[in-house]
Amino acid sequence: MNMSSTPTAITSLARSVLFDAIDARDGLFNDRNLSSYDDYLCAARDRVVRTIAAVDRPFSGIAPAELAKRFVDIDLDERLPDVEQALDEVDALYLRDAVYFHHPRYAAHLNCPVLNVALLAETMLSAVNTSMDTWDQSGGATFMEQKLIDWTAARIGLGTTADGVFTSGGTQSNLMAMLLARDNACIARAEPHVAKHKGLPADFHRLRIFASRAGHFSVQKAAAVLGLGHDAVVPVACDAQQRMDPGALAQAIAAAEAAGDWPMAVVATAGTTDFGSIDPLPRIAELCRQHALWMHVDAAYGCGLLVSRRHRQLLAGIEQADSVTVDYHKSFFQPVSCGAFLVRDRRQLAHLTFHADYLNPSSNVAEGIPNLVDKSLQTTRRFDALKLWMSLRVVGADAIGELFDRLLALARSGHASLLQQGCFELAHAPQLSTLVFRFRPDHLADDAGLDALNRQIRRELARNGEAIIAATRVSGRQYLKFTLLNPQLESADVDALVMLVRRTGERLLAAAATPLRLGEQA
Numbered sequence: 001m002n003m004s005s006t007p008t009a010i011t012s013l014a015r016s017v018l019f020d021a022i023d024a025r026d027g028l029f030n031d032r033n034l035s036s037y038d039d040y041l042c043a044a045r046d047r048v049v050r051t052i053a054a055v056d057r058p059f060s061g062i063a064p065a066e067l068a069k070r071f072v073d074i075d076l077d078e079r080l081p082d083v084e085q086a087l088d089e090v091d092a093l094y095l096r097d098a099v100y101f102h103h104p105r106y107a108a109h110l111n112c113p114v115l116n117v118a119l120l121a122e123t124m125l126s127a128v129n130t131s132m133d134t135w136d137q138s139g140g141a142t143f144m145e146q147k148l149i150d151w152t153a154a155r156i157g158l159g160t161t162a163d164g165v166f167t168s169g170g171t172q173s174n175l176m177a178m179l180l181a182r183d184n185a186c187i188a189r190a191e192p193h194v195a196k197h198k199g200l201p202a203d204f205h206r207l208r209i210f211a212s213r214a215g216h217f218s219v220q221k222a223a224a225v226l227g228l229g230h231d232a233v234v235p236v237a238c239d240a241q242q243r244m245d246p247g248a249l250a251q252a253i254a255a256a257e258a259a260g261d262w263p264m265a266v267v268a269t270a271g272t273t274d275f276g277s278i279d280p281l282p283r284i285a286e287l288c289r290q291h292a293l294w295m296h297v298d299a300a301y302g303c304g305l306l307v308s309r310r311h312r313q314l315l316a317g318i319e320q321a322d323s324v325t326v327d328y329h330k331s332f333f334q335p336v337s338c339g340a341f342l343v344r345d346r347r348q349l350a351h352l353t354f355h356a357d358y359l360n361p362s363s364n365v366a367e368g369i370p371n372l373v374d375k376s377l378q379t380t381r382r383f384d385a386l387k388l389w390m391s392l393r394v395v396g397a398d399a400i401g402e403l404f405d406r407l408l409a410l411a412r413s414g415h416a417s418l419l420q421q422g423c424f425e426l427a428h429a430p431q432l433s434t435l436v437f438r439f440r441p442d443h444l445a446d447d448a449g450l451d452a453l454n455r456q457i458r459r460e461l462a463r464n465g466e467a468i469i470a471a472t473r474v475s476g477r478q479y480l481k482f483t484l485l486n487p488q489l490e491s492a493d494v495d496a497l498v499m500l501v502r503r504t505g506e507r508l509l510a511a512a513a514t515p516l517r518l519g520e521q522a
């Protein structure tokens with residue numbers, strides 16, 4: 001049906017609804033339905049603008065059980081009468097109680113506020129709905145992604161043989177790294193065993209991965225997915241700043257070799273999730289060379305340093321890695337999802353290749369047709385690269401680096417602010433932008449009571465939506481965590497968060513006769 005033949009008296013939104021009712025084909029995005037596309041975009045934009053303008057806290061504080069009640073009577077087999085009512089429903093079920101990462105009192109996980117220009121790209125890429133698996137579904141998008149991969153590899157310093165691909169994020173990138181490391185080790189240890197074809201060799205249970213105790217759990221998950229199991233990951237001790245201790249790594253590798261095990265990879269973390277600590281990459285690279293181990297650097301968080309003129313040296317040694325994880329959706333202010341996996345030697349990506357006659361026949365290789373699916377775990381894949389492309393072309397790499405630099409400065413001033421209060425115990429000095437600490441007034445020494453008190457502080461802040469902060473455990477004890485990924489904050493905002501935690505702790509203490517009673521409440 002042609003939109004232009006519609007009577008002008010009908011409003012545009014109602015018009016598209018009317019057509020939906022007549023023929024669902026009129027709801028499809030195409031050249032004949034562009035005005036309805038336009039209407040929908042405007043309607044969505046208006047909702048978002050209205051919502052964001054009114055957000056006065058990072059979260060409403062609603063309890064899961066309370067929110068769940070709103071879903072009970074929804075019958076997904078019944079459609080709503082019009083788009084406005086569907087948007088009202090989205091408002092009630094989602095927008096009203098969403099967690100807003102741009103808010104100055106959101107400081108919990110590795111979620112960043114996003115660049116507006118990346119949202120512009122998001123709108124375009126979802127409308128065209130490009131899929132990155134093959135050239136014949138993507139055209140220029142393939143070259144844009146490839147150019148960004150080459151740019152990132154050059155920033156890391158991986159050399160001219162490097163390559164990579166965009167991923168859904170750090171979990172997938174780490175899995176790909178461990179897959180390549182495993183298959184490489186199988187060839188080296190059980191020649192000519194090619195795991196991609198034959199599966200795991202007889203002695204596969206001997207394969208070992210080394211990662212610091214502060215490394216990300218996706219490494220254990222990858223080990224399980226790859227048939228090795230969580231226990232194949234050897235936890236390596238950290239120093240006081242939560243960086244992998246290279247002496248402990250050397251010992252762990254030697255012990256595994258002495259036991260007849262097959263060390264295959266070391267995962268160094270450049271920016272641990274809790275502490276933002278950066279493992280000693282040059283020392284780890286040296287050990288990997290000595291023992292012929294795959295060196296993977298998980299820079300999901302620390303990758304922001306790649307564009308920092310001030311702090312790039314913190315990543316020194318990353319250029320020696322065999323593979324690297326970067327998450328633009330953490331440290332380049334990109335919307336989820338937007339990550340990449342990079343390798344020093346592009347030939348290693350062949351462990352991921354399968355040629356399907358219908359999609360990427362091997363003849364395409366000889367013809368020089370670039371099919372990115374040849375180096376990806378995913379088949380259908382979003383054109384997330386467009387977001388980073390627009391961000392680099394409009395905002396620029398240096399400016400993104402400066403945003404990341406601001407986060408490091410905020411963490412340093414927040415650290416000083418916590419110390420100055422005298423009632424906080426700090427677990428580390430920040431290298432990136434997290435702060436791990438616990439509220440510990442002088443007169444309180446009982447660890448169980450302190451655990452309960454700190455747990456309660458976090459819950460209390462979330463309960464009324466005043467602030468969303470994170471928690472973790474350090475040496476078995478309960479700590480609180482700020483993850484500072486919002487460069488719009490001023491140090492006064494972080495000071496205010498510190499004071500909020502302190503006052504909440506004091507109020508809870510005053511309300512409970514003893515810390516033990518707090519424990520009972522928790």
Ligand SMILES: Cc1ncc(COP(=O)(O)O)c(C=O)c1O
Binds near residue numbers: 300
């Ligand atoms: C160091 C590190 N690696 C990997 C991941 C997993 O990344 P994603 O959530 O993008 O899968 C995270 C997530 O926080 C992380 O902090």
